[in-house]
Amino acid sequence: ERISGQVELLNDLDALGMDLRQLALVHQVDLNTDGRWWEQEVRQLKRDHDHILETHANEPGIGDLRRVLEARFQQIDSLHQGSLSGVPERDQNKARAAVLKIILQRAEKAVENTARLVHERGLRTQTAALSDHWDHAQVLLVMACLLAVVFAWLVGTNRKLLSESRGHGSLLADAKRKLEQTNRELRETMLSKEEKEVMIKEIHHRVKNNLQIVKSLVRFQMDQVEDPDVRELFNECITRVGAMALVHEQTYLSKDLANIDVRTYLDQLVRDLTHVYSIDTRLQLDVDIRTHT
Known part of the structure; x- marks a missing residue:
C-alpha cells in the first residue's frame, strides 16, 4: 500500500512538472493575445500542489517542496502581473519572461529533486523491505518444505510401523490359533x-x-x-x-x-x-x- 502511494506521488510530481513547463507558454500567450489563461492555469497548478501536500504530507521532501513552490508561485505571478500592467517596453518584457522561465525551471528542478528523493528514500526503502520480506518468505517456504518432508517421512514411518504391527498381529493370531489347536489335541489326548x-x-x-x-x-x-x-x-x-x-x-x-x-x-x-x-x-x-x- 505504501509503495502504491509513493508511485502515485511520483505521478503527481510528474504532472506538476508538466504544469510548470506549460505555465511559461501560457505567459507568452497571454502577453500576445491579452488573454486570461494565466489565472486558470495558476489555479490548476495550485490545486495539484495542494493535493500533493494533503495526500503525501508525510513523504520525504514534501515539506521543503512546499516552501520552495509557494515562494516561486508568488514570484512568477508577480512577474506576470507586472508584464500585463501598463505598456511596458519590449526589452523589459523579454527580461521578465527570461526571469520567469528561470524561476519556473528552478521550481521544476525542485519538483524533480523531490521526486528523486522520494524514489531514493521511499521506493528504495520499501523495495529493500519487500526484498527482506521476500527473503523471509523464502526462508519460511524452505522451512515449510522441510516440515513437509519431515511430515511425509513420519507418515511413511508410521505406515511402516503400522504394517509391521499388523504383521506381528497376524503372527500372534496364527500362534494363538496353533496354541489353541495344540491345547485341543492335548485335551483330546488326555x-x-x-x-x-x-x-x-x-x-x-x-x-x-x-x-x-x-x-x-x-x-x-x-x-x-x-x-x-x-x-x-x-x-x-x-x-x-x-x-x-x-x-x-x-x-x-x-x-x-x-x-x-x-x-x-x-x-x-x-x-x-x-x-x-x-x-x-x-x-x-x-x-x-x-x-x-
Missing part, C-alpha cells in the same frame, strides 16, 4: 489316555474278580479232598491264583498304571502266604527297590 486307563483298570478289576472266583472254586474242591498231598497241591494253586489276583488288584487300585507300588504288593502277598500256610512266626519284611526309570 481324555483318550484317561479313557484307556479307566478301561485297563476295569479289565484288571474284572480279571481280579474272576481270579477270586477261581480261587474260591479251588478252595471248595480242596475242602472235598482228604489226601494231604492233594490238599497241598490245591493250596499251592490257591496261593498262585491269589498272587495273580493281588497283582491285578494293585494295578487297578494304583493311580498311575506305569508306576505300581511294589512295596504294598509284596506286603500284601507275604500276609496272604502266612495266612495260607498258617505261619505263626513273626516276620519282618525289608524291601529295597532300586530301579532306573
